[in-house]
Amino acid sequence: MSEDFDLNDPINIEGMKHVRGLLEYIGEDVGREGLKETPARVLAAMHEHFSGYKEDPRDHLEKTFEEVEGYDEVVLVSDIDVHSHCEHHMVPFVGKAHVAYIPRGRVVGLSKLARVVEGYAKRLQVQEKLTMQIANAIEEVLDPKGVAVIIQCQHFCMCHRGVHKPNSWTTTSKLTGAFMNNPSSRLELFQLIGMNKSSD
Structure with missing residues (x-):
């Protein structure tokens, strides 16, 4: 993950909750090993995919x-x-x-x-x-x-x-x-x- 992505930032903590909710929505077990770090990975990926909002x-x-x-x-x-x-x-x-x-x-x-x-x-x-x-x-x-x-x-x-x-x-x-x-x-x-x- 990029150095400027802080997992402890309150907005990222809230974002990971939403990702877990989406995983549950599609029928996944958010507690299983392969998905434990997925919410953080998804947010880090979105941080990169949508970095254009942070610049002109x-x-x-x-x-x-x-x-x-x-x-x-x-x-x-x-x-x-x-x-x-x-x-x-x-x-x-x-x-x-x-x-x-x-x-x-x-x-x-x-x-x-x-x-x-x-x-x-x-x-x-x-x-x-x-x-x-x-x-x-x-x-x-x-x-x-x-x-x-x-x-x-x-x-x-x-x-x-x-x-x-x-x-x-x-x-x-x-x-x-x-x-x-x-x-x-x-x-x-x-x-x-x-x-x-x-x-x-």
Whole structure:
């Protein structure tokens, strides 16, 4: 368990009671050996899965660089791992995000784009909202010429329950500025994503 997770914190003690209640609800014996430490493990896992509530992902975009020789073409970070949880069923959805922007005089560290994705993904989500939150954050903080966010995920609530369609993928996208209004910028974006896919 992480060092900042305190089992003796009153809120965690209360949380473990609720986990025990859920275990009893599904018919388990909470006293058996394999489950004795499960409430603490579940809370520690939730502490990690939902750490996005403890930060403002936009903060990762505040530090920028202007000494880039006037670079004003597409910046794309593709295949960013997405691990989130559906707010309707609290089960995972996982996949990849492709995040691009066209800078207007300043750029941000590449890892910061991945941190923005992670910050919003580590909350209860729907994929559509996640897509919009990432795009809006980049748009608002960096004021670029255009933003593109494309997310492709498999949702366990569709794959392993309900309609049971394990091979289904959901794709969402948000394009702004030049990516929306300029067909050549949009074509370049899709070609770059395709090139990265073909090199896998």
